[in-house]
Amino acid sequence: MNILLLGYGKMGKIIGEIAESRGHQIVGKINIDNRDDLDQLDPKNIDVAIEFSQPDAAVENISWAINRKIPVVSGTTGWLDKKPAIAALTLEKETAFFYASNYSIGVNVFFKVNRFLASLMKDQTDYKVSMEEIHHTEKKDAPSGTAITLAEGILGEIERLKEWKLSDGKPENEQSLYISAKRIDPAPGTHIVRYQSEIDDIEISHTAHSRKGFALGAVLVAEWIKDKKGVLSMDDFLSF
Numbered sequence: 542m543n544i545l546l547l548g549y550g551k552m553g554k555i556i557g558e559i560a561e562s563r564g565h566q567i568v569g570k571i572n573i574d575n576r577d578d579l580d581q582l583d584p585k586n587i588d589v590a591i592e593f594s595q596p597d598a599a600v601e602n603i604s605w606a607i608n609r610k611i612p613v614v615s616g617t618t619g620w621l622d623k624k625p626a627i628a629a630l631t632l633e634k635e636t637a638f639f640y641a642s643n644y645s646i647g648v649n650v651f652f653k654v655n656r657f658l659a660s661l662m663k664d665q666t667d668y669k670v671s672m673e674e675i676h677h678t679e680k681k682d683a684p685s686g687t688a689i690t691l692a693e694g695i696l697g698e699i700e701r702l703k704e705w706k707l708s709d710g711k712p713e714n715e716q717s718l719y720i721s722a723k724r725i726d727p728a729p730g731t732h733i734v735r736y737q738s739e740i741d742d743i744e745i746s747h748t749a750h751s752r753k754g755f756a757l758g759a760v761l762v763a764e765w766i767k768d769k770k771g772v773l774s775m776d777d778f779l780s781f
């Protein structure tokens with residue numbers, strides 16, 4: 542399969558290595574300073590684009606590929622307010638767009654565990670729910686996309702919580718789920734969900750030991766999406 546990498550930073554590089562080790566060819570490695578290389582590429586020679594760039598570049602990168610009917614696997618976080626426009630463009634161009642805030646299998650299991658725990662805790666009003674995420678200091682967005690997915694899972698189950706908020710040291714209210722974002726090198730990604738009461742605490746956490754799980758997941762999805770159409774997610778890809 543011929544793969545175009547839109548964004549060739551920490552993730553793009555590992556994705557490229559894993560893709561090549563699985564027999565794929567990388568036909569372009571695009572960063573901010575070599576975007577002109579896109580003009581030299583023949584879209585018919587690209588099977589899938591894998592996009593891990595940065596929040597303010599994601600829409601331009603994804604649109605470039607979708608406009609050329611190239612299926613896109615995107616992992617960039619922090620731009621999702623624009624996802625409806627990308628979804629509409631995908632349907633108009635009759636191609637495929639796949640987004641996940643986290644491509645690792647372990648985190649996707651953790652998403653299910655999080656939702657199940659929240660469903661058990663929905664009427665346990667003595668417990669205060671909170672979240673923490675820890676990432677490396679180069680991360681541009683906060684809270685992480687994964688933390689937002691976890692928060693949405695909790696808000697979907699616990700009615701008394703109306704919204705999530707990034708902790709900023711100001712007084713907290715009971716209707717909000719607070720997410721504390723810490724930036725500590727070299728953390729590839731840690732997420733913790735806590736239920737705390739006077740009597741006891743319940744805590745679930747996921748810790749990535751490297752970026753390999755995110756990158757392998759993105760390559761597996763790229764192999765899967767090649768001949769598909771529509772706006773797709775991990776719920777379509779995973780069998781659990």
Ligand SMILES: NC(=O)C1=CN([C@@H]2O[C@H](COP(=O)(O)OP(=O)(O)OC[C@H]3O[C@@H](n4cnc5c(N)ncnc54)[C@H](OP(=O)(O)O)[C@@H]3O)[C@@H](O)[C@H]2O)C=CC1
Nearest residue numbers: 548549550551552572573594598616617618642643644755
């Ligand atoms: N969904 C998931 O599973 C995961 C998602 N992520 C997300 O993926 C994104 C990338 O992460 P990471 O690789 O660690 O970040 P990096 O900062 O290491 O890499 C981002 C790359 O994007 C490039 N870039 C910036 N602007 C453009 C542009 N206009 N066109 C093309 N490329 C551009 C940068 O180039 P330059 O260096 O020249 O500025 C840089 O090389 C982040 O949003 C992160 O949150 C990360 C891990 C897992």
Ligand SMILES: O=C(O)C1=N[C@H](C(=O)O)C[C@H](O)C1
Nearest residue numbers: 618642680685686687729730
């Ligand atoms: O920027 C990162 O590094 C990561 N970003 C994703 C996120 O925002 O959730 C996934 C992972 O946690 C690493």
